[in-house]
Amino acid sequence: MARKSPFLYVALFFALGIFLTLSGCTMPVTIEIHPPGDEAGTCGSSMQALVTRVIDGDTIMVQYPGGREETVRILGIDTPETEDHGNWGNEYEGISDPAYLTSWGLRASEYTRSLLAGRNITLTGDCQAGERDRYGRLLAYVSRDGTDVGAMLIREGYARIYAEESFGKKASYLPLQRDAQAAGAGLWRAAEVTKTSPDGPVSIAAVQYDAPGDDRENLNGEYIALASREVVNLSGWTVADNSGTVYTFHDVVIRPGATITLHIGSGIPTGTDLYWNLSVPLLGNDSDAVTLRDPSRNVVATMQWGI
Numbered sequence: 001m002a003r004k005s006p007f008l009y010v011a012l013f014f015a016l017g018i019f020l021t022l023s024g025c026t027m028p029v030t031i032e033i034h035p036p037g038d039e040a041g042t043c044g045s046s047m048q049a050l051v052t053r054v055i056d057g058d059t060i061m062v063q064y065p066g067g068r069e070e071t072v073r074i075l076g077i078d079t080p081e082t083e084d085h086g087n088w089g090n091e092y093e094g095i096s097d098p099a100y101l102t103s104w105g106l107r108a109s110e111y112t113r114s115l116l117a118g119r120n121i122t123l124t125g126d127c128q129a130g131e132r133d134r135y136g137r138l139l140a141y142v143s144r145d146g147t148d149v150g151a152m153l154i155r156e157g158y159a160r161i162y163a164e165e166s167f168g169k170k171a172s173y174l175p176l177q178r179d180a181q182a183a184g185a186g187l188w189r190a191a192e193v194t195k196t197s198p199d200g201p202v203s204i205a206a207v208q209y210d211a212p213g214d215d216r217e218n219l220n221g222e223y224i225a226l227a228s229r230e231v232v233n234l235s236g237w238t239v240a241d242n243s244g245t246v247y248t249f250h251d252v253v254i255r256p257g258a259t260i261t262l263h264i265g266s267g268i269p270t271g272t273d274l275y276w277n278l279s280v281p282l283l284g285n286d287s288d289a290v291t292l293r294d295p296s297r298n299v300v301a302t303m304q305w306g307i
Contacts, residue, residue, distance in 0.1 A: 157186015
């Protein structure tokens with residue numbers, strides 16, 4: 001029998017090592033994308049974390065007990081964006097006014113902040129949804145003191161069900177959204193807002209009658225936005241609420257495609273932002289109306305809600 005070359009044994013040993021590594025029989029070096037232990041993103045498992053930052057109504061930053069930070073998208077819900085350009089379309093079942101949705105995106109952010117900022121929470125993964133979204137954010141249900149925060153946001157009208165996602169709680173979330181819509185809760189109260197715009201050139205584009213947070217501390221969160229089909233000098237025009245409080249415009253020009261926003265509080269006026277300089281909130285959160293008139297006192301546009 002011919003003698004085997006020692007190099008053959010070395011080659012066989014090296015090949016066996018590669019095989020065992022690939023087959024999982026060794027402990028390969030891996031890069032941890034999560035802290036060790038139970039993972040919120042892992043199918044059905046839960047993890048405790050501290051909320052270090054609220055980015056918006058449905059996205060938060062958390063810190064695990066080991067110190068690692070993670071961006072979390074609350075699973076199964078979608079709150080409006082906080083900028084108009086993110087709120088085009090009909091994701092909210094017929095509510096398509098970007099300014100209106102933006103106002104509710106800001107309120108949803110404040111609501112989530114009031115619930116979660118600095119709080120310890122539980123993150124729970126979902127087998128149907130997967131671990132992360134396309135932006136790399138961890139997908140997880142969020143609960144605080146045993147309460148499902150996503151369900152709260154839907155119930156109070158700050159969020160819609162993210163119907164584009166597949167997730168295990170969708171069937172239980174759907175009745176919550178239907179109830180919120182039927183009750184006109186939160187952003188769904190848009191159905192109660194009606195506009196009347198005669199054939200004048202200027203219209204009331206949006207009214208934010210319930211400022212995010214405490215109305216008394218956020219007077220400029222209450223505002224009336226005007227738009228126009230043509231160039232109009234608003235000097236002598238007025239806007240008033242149902243109480244008869246009147247604001248008179250001075251020499252300011254509104255142009256087609258532009259918006260002029262009249263804030264209830266104080267500030268330095270610009271070409272697009274004006275200030276009523278009131279010291280208390282003006283617009284009723286439950287019901288009220290605003291009326292725009294030209295210098296001849298003709299009604300040009302009205303918007304009312306809850307009346």
